[in-house]
Structures are given as C-alpha cells and as structure tokens.
C-alpha cells in the first residue's frame with residue numbers, strides 16, 4: 001500500500017494500485033440519460049412565499065437534495081471564489097500542504113483522499129482543503145495565504161453563504177412548522193468549508209473521488225461547475241447536473257435528527273472523469289460543538305414520539321468520524337442514543 005499520494009496528479013498516466021477500488025465498490029455506470037435529476041427551486045420565482053416553502057419541502061422530502069437559483073449570492077462572487085479555489089488546487093502539493101499547516105489544532109488542513117490516508121484500505125481520487133469559517137477572527141489567520149486573494153474572497157463568500165443557509169433553513173422551518181429562526185444561533189453556528197479537487201483520472205471506472213456518504217451537517221450548500229456528483233434515489237444513482245451559478249442543497253444527519261426523520265439525508269458520491277479537473281466547494285452548516293441536537297419538541301408528540309435521542313454535536317461528530325461512510329452504523333448510533 002502506497003503511504004504517499006501521487007505527488008503530481010496532472011502527470012499520472014495510470015491509476016496506481018492503491019487507488020483501484022475492489023470490484024464491488026467501483027462506480028459502475030458513469031453516464032446516464034439526464035432525464036432523471038434533482039429539482040431546481042427558484043427562490044425568487046413566486047410572489048407567494050408559501051409556494052417556495054412547498055417546493056423546498058417537497059424536494060427535501062423526495063430527494064434530500066435540490067438546487068437553488070436566484071439565491072441572492074452574486075455571480076461575480078461565485079466566479080471569484082471558484083477561481084481562487086482552482087488557483088489554490090493548481091499549486092504544487094507541497095505548497096498546498098504548507099499553506100494549510102499553520103493551525104496548531106489542525107482544523108485547517110489539506111489532504112489527499114481522506115484525513116486517514118495512511119490507514120485506508122484503498123484511496124480516493126481527490127485532494128481536499130478544509131477549514132472552519134466561524135469565527136472569522138479566530139480562523140482566517142490559518143486559511144491559506146496563497147493565492148494572495150484567498151482570504152479576502154473566501155471571507156466574503158463565507159459571509160454570504162451563511163446568510164443563504166439561514167434563508168434556506170427558515171424556508172425549511174416554515175415547511176416543518178418550526179418557529180422562524182429555530183436553526184439560527186448555535187444550531188448553525190460553526191460552518192466549515194471543504195474544497196474538493198478531483199484531478200482528471202486515466203480510468204474513472206476503477207476508482208471514486210468520494211465514497212458514498214450522507215453529510216454530518218444540518219444542510220450542505222455545494223457549488224460545482226462540472227459533472228461528478230451523483231445522488232442515490234430509489235437504489236439508483238442519478239446525476240446532479242450542474243446548473244450555472246446554482247447551489248446544490250442537501251439535508252444532513254443533523255436536520256434528519258431535528259426533524260425526527262421527516263427529512264432525510266440522501267447518500268451521494270463523487271465520480272471522476274478523464275478529461276477535466278473538477279472542483280467542488282461544500283459549505284457545511286454545522287452546530288456549535290456543545291450544542292444539543294435532538295428531535296424538535298414541536299415536531300413530536302405521543303402519536304409521533306422521538307425516534308432519535310439527544311446528544312451534543314461533538315459526540316455525534318466523534319461517532320460519525322469513527323463510522324466513516326458506514327450508513328448503517330451511523331443510523332444505529334443516532335437511533336440508539
């Protein structure tokens with residue numbers, strides 16, 4: 001087993017053995033007819049807010065995933081942010097690593113495949129940059145200092161995405177029958193940004209960029225420009241085709257718990273392609289570490305008792321990390337607490 005990632009992805013001419021997945025874990029079908037995909041919700045598309053609420057709730061219930069357009073984040077900011085993310089990932093691996101090694105607690109980090117590279121049975125075809133976005137005063141000093149505009153641009157992006165997260169969470173509140181602002185404050189207090197970069201892969205049928213998983217967030221707001229994201233719907237993988245300047249929103253385990261299972265996260269994964277590098281930016285809306293996550297009292301009663309227990313977010317996170325992508329184990333853990 002290779003202990004080190006390929007030092008220079010662009011020149012890889014074959015898939016190294018340690019990145020080849022066992023047959024049963026390979027992606028299978030890579031291309032689809034595109035008629036099946038997730039809903040696109042226009043956040044400004046109706047005069048009547050209740051229509052938007054209905055669309056959002058229908059999409060979250062049916063797919064756990066939807067895209068949003070007319071979301072209020074400027075196209076220029078999205079383009080500038082994607083440009084600095086791509087510039088970051090175009091740097092030499094050793095420069096990327098050194099730009100992300102200033103945080104003594106390693107909450108800002110750069111890695112290939114997963115954080116557990118040296119312990120993995122097989123590796124994934126991606127590089128990742130991860131860092132917290134709250135508080136900006138505390139963490140910005142540990143964000144990459146190169147490209148030179150990184151901190152300036154990503155700071156504005158993080159502020160705007162936090163606002164968008166609140167907007168979407170308030171629509172979900174309304175749809176579920178929770179008070180507006182239920183998720184404000186601690187429950188959405190610690191957003192984290194993960195910038196995935198999937199280099200072109202000489203044989204996408206042999207490996208994956210990211211294993212199938214559900215996110216450990218309340219919701220995730222993803223920005224992507226190229227194909228690669230797939231969502232599992234009724235035991236079938238469907239493609240999330242990029243809509244220019246749309247964000248992809250998905251339900252995470254935390255919202256599943258708080259909604260008492262009314263909304264459920266969907267499994268998703270990233271496949272690679274052989275022609276273009278792909279960058280995706282996931283903005284995870286996480287609760288603060290000490291916040292308690294549990295089914296909302298307003299959504300449970302004698303006829304609809306809580307199906308999940310109550311736990312601090314840090315306890316959930318610790319278990320999620322140790323169970324990795326094993327959905328059955330995570331499900332068992334959240335149901336038994």
Ligand SMILES: O=C(O)CCC(=O)C(=O)O
Pocket residue numbers: 194196210215222224228229268269270280282
């Ligand atoms: O690259 C993608 O589209 C998927 C990213 C993702 O699911 C994640 O970072 O959790």
Ligand SMILES: [Fe+2]
Pocket residue numbers: 213214215220268282
């Ligand atoms: Fe994800």
